Amino acid sequence: MGTAVDKNSSEPVLSIDNLKTHFFSRKGVARAVDGVSFDLTPGEVTGIVGESGCGKSVTALSVMGLVPNPPGRVVDGRILFHGKNLLDLDITALRKIRGAGIAMIFQEPMSSLNPVYTIGNQISEMFRLHKGYDKKQALAAAVDMLERVQIPSPHKRVNEYPHQLSGGMRQRAMIAMAMSCDPEILIADEPTTALDVTVQAQILDLMHRLKDDFSTAIQLITHDLGVIAEMADQVVVMYAGQVVEQARTRELFQHTLHPYTRGLLASIPVLGHRTRGMDEDLVEIKGMIPSLHDLPAGCRFSNRCPEVMDTCKTRLPDLTDMGSGHQVRCWLHTKGGSA
Amino acid sequence: MVLLAVSFICFLIFRFTGDPVLMLAGKYATQQEREQVRIAYGLDRPFYVQYANFLGNALKGNFGKSYISQVDALDTILERFPATFELALTAICISLLAGVLLGVVVSIKPKSLVSRLIMAGSLGGISIPTFLMGILWVMLFAVFLEWLPPFGRGETVQIGPWRTGFLTLDGLKHIIMPALTLSGYQLAVILRLTRAGMREVLSEEYIKTAWSKGLSPFTVIVKHALRNVLIPVVTIAGLSFGELIAFSIVTESIFQWPGMGNLLLVSIFETDHPVIVTYIMMAACIILAINILVDLLYAWLNPKIQYN
Numbered sequence: 001m002g003t004a005v006d007k008n009s010s011e012p013v014l015s016i017d018n019l020k021t022h023f024f025s026r027k028g029v030a031r032a033v034d035g036v037s038f039d040l041t042p043g044e045v046t047g048i049v050g051e052s053g054c055g056k057s058v059t060a061l062s063v064m065g066l067v068p069n070p071p072g073r074v075v076d077g078r079i080l081f082h083g084k085n086l087l088d089l090d091i092t093a094l095r096k097i098r099g100a101g102i103a104m105i106f107q108e109p110m111s112s113l114n115p116v117y118t119i120g121n122q123i124s125e126m127f128r129l130h131k132g133y134d135k136k137q138a139l140a141a142a143v144d145m146l147e148r149v150q151i152p153s154p155h156k157r158v159n160e161y162p163h164q165l166s167g168g169m170r171q172r173a174m175i176a177m178a179m180s181c182d183p184e185i186l187i188a189d190e191p192t193t194a195l196d197v198t199v200q201a202q203i204l205d206l207m208h209r210l211k212d213d214f215s216t217a218i219q220l221i222t223h224d225l226g227v228i229a230e231m232a233d234q235v236v237v238m239y240a241g242q243v244v245e246q247a248r249t250r251e252l253f254q255h256t257l258h259p260y261t262r263g264l265l266a267s268i269p270v271l272g273h274r275t276r277g278m279d280e281d282l283v284e285i286k287g288m289i290p291s292l293h294d295l296p297a298g299c300r301f302s303n304r305c306p307e308v309m310d311t312c313k314t315r316l317p318d319l320t321d322m323g324s325g326h327q328v329r330c331w332l333h334t335k336g337g338s339a
Numbered sequence: 340m341v342l343l344a345v346s347f348i349c350f351l352i353f354r355f356t357g358d359p360v361l362m363l364a365g366k367y368a369t370q371q372e373r374e375q376v377r378i379a380y381g382l383d384r385p386f387y388v389q390y391a392n393f394l395g396n397a398l399k400g401n402f403g404k405s406y407i408s409q410v411d412a413l414d415t416i417l418e419r420f421p422a423t424f425e426l427a428l429t430a431i432c433i434s435l436l437a438g439v440l441l442g443v444v445v446s447i448k449p450k451s452l453v454s455r456l457i458m459a460g461s462l463g464g465i466s467i468p469t470f471l472m473g474i475l476w477v478m479l480f481a482v483f484l485e486w487l488p489p490f491g492r493g494e495t496v497q498i499g500p501w502r503t504g505f506l507t508l509d510g511l512k513h514i515i516m517p518a519l520t521l522s523g524y525q526l527a528v529i530l531r532l533t534r535a536g537m538r539e540v541l542s543e544e545y546i547k548t549a550w551s552k553g554l555s556p557f558t559v560i561v562k563h564a565l566r567n568v569l570i571p572v573v574t575i576a577g578l579s580f581g582e583l584i585a586f587s588i589v590t591e592s593i594f595q596w597p598g599m600g601n602l603l604l605v606s607i608f609e610t611d612h613p614v615i616v617t618y619i620m621m622a623a624c625i626i627l628a629i630n631i632l633v634d635l636l637y638a639w640l641n642p643k644i645q646y647n
Contacts (some may be wrong), residue, residue, distance in 0.1 A: 008361055065553050098553035116566050116642055161642040177552070224629040 012039035030292035034241040047232030103178035120158035145176040160174035168199035237301035357394035403613035423598030427583035434525035442533025464527030472592035536568035577633035585622035
């Protein structure tokens with residue numbers, strides 16, 4: 001972590017500002033991402049947490065310019081990469097940034113590698129595309145990358161197809177591919193969800209090391225707060241397309257403000273509790289995530305919130321800074337609520 | 340094994356459909372003359388003896404002589420083979436190239452006017468019967484526009500045992516319409532298969548990965564998507580190639596194409612058993628051979644399959 005801390009003061013490499021990505025269908029407009037803002041800092045991990053469908057992945061896809069269109073479209077906001085708004089770039093300029101400046105890895109390592117090409121082919125494609133290497137150089141560079149992600153006997157593996165590798169190996173290969181052109185930002189969309197717990201730890205460890213080596217900014221999307229506690233420097237909690245709480249990781253875990261974040265923390269099972277006869281039931285957040293087509297009028301969490309007040313049901317609170325960068329969107333902490 | 344079954348079934352069928360003696364001896368032959376013919380051709384012996392003889396000879400490459408022309412049945416068919424093969428080859432190339440190309444276009448822009456027109460056309464390709472399509476082509480290109488000759492194979496060049504129409508302009512002109520007619524159905528099938536495959540593959544995660552690498556749309560679609568789609572498409576195209584060779588009967592008769600299909604038709608009219616049986620055996624061989632080739636091709640295209 002030592003090297004990473006030094007870079008904390010540096011400029012953010014990516015700023016997302018009031019991003020709105022909506023999906024248009026016959027049922028109406030689904031506001032999958034509705035006014036999301038946060039920054040990524042070099043050498044830091046920013047964790048994005050939330051339940052399925054809260055807009056974590058769509059935010060990531062918006063950054064890459066990969067929102068399926070139709071039906072989806074970025075309708076408002078800015079995504080500043082080195083001060084340049086990615087949303088204004090034409091497709092050719094954006095393609096130069098994809099892979100080289102901003103790389104992405106996905107959840108399912110089996111399906112995110114092309115089954116009919118060798119690992120080497122798929123990794124060396126990056127070197128040929130972004131660095132202009134010839135086939136031989138690119139393949140040698142691919143072997144190097146496989147070595148960096150600690151795949152044993154990389155010379156042999158480079159000629160193998162994805163189905164010949166285990167899940168953990170595939171995700172390593174995927175990370176090798178993403179990191180091959182030394183990107184400034186790595187977006188990892190649930191990179192360990194599909195893996196065994198032991199393999200999960202190895203992959204997280206690997207990402208941590210690479211982040212320090214390359215001083216990459218990582219946007220880590222997950223629903224696993226354990227992973228966040230382990231990895232993230234900064235946490236963004238999302239709910240129904242909006243940021244509800246954002247803080248440094250330690251601050252968030254120690255002074256949790258939003259009832260939703262508290263609910264998430266409380267619903268983590270604690271090892272050994274049941275066998276010792278404590279807390280028979282797991283704590284859950286009651287109710288269902290509201291449909292994006294049919295959101296509550298006020299605060300979007302109001303229909304599930306244990307501390308709901310009258311104001312919450314009619315007015316949407318703003319994201320308010322509580323000091324030292326801890327932001328929360330809740331009437332309990334925002335002036336103007338009738339608490 | 341398959342060949343044995345095919346030989347038995349077709350031998351059986353022709354044993355019980357029509358008596359060739361009537362054809363051979365002529366309408367006005369006496370009973371005695373007919374018996375003589377029957378003995379001369381071995382048709383008086385019991386069924387299993389006939390079948391055993393047939394098999395034994397077939398293994399030696401001797402399928403008997405045509406009742407009509409008294410030439411070796413196998414030679415008669417092999418002489419016609421190049422014409423049919425060239426026709427089928429041209430047809431399958433047209434279907435594959437056009438089918439895959441149009442299929443990709445349709446899958447990339449599914450809602451554009453061009454795509455809608457192509458899809459409507461493919462429906463026509465599937466539902467218009469071959470004979471009608473052939474006649475429509477003749478009407479358009481030979482009668483109204485007078486661009487292409489309506490029938491025959493045109494000038495050919497003999498290279499060793501192979502008589503080809505590919506090397507003369509006249510031959511090429513003659514092959515266009517029959518090949519278009521023959522390819523119509525396959526083209527539509529391949530187009531639809533490509534479209535369905537592309538739709539599925541384009542929503543795969545690895546395509547998202549390919550986009551996120553910053554690759555050009557051409558690379559993403561051709562290298563990453565199409566290669567995966569081609570696996571089933573090539574299988575179907577390969578299998579239908581066998582069928583095109585073996586069963587291009589309708590097309591060949593419309594265009595008076597001097598191929599095997601036409602020969603088969605004539606032989607059926609004349610109850611020329613040796614030729615018919617040989618033809619069916621040949622067809623079975625061709626389809627089997629192509630099946631094996633397709634399997635090998637499939638393994639080459641799909642790294643998950645390996646034959647040891």
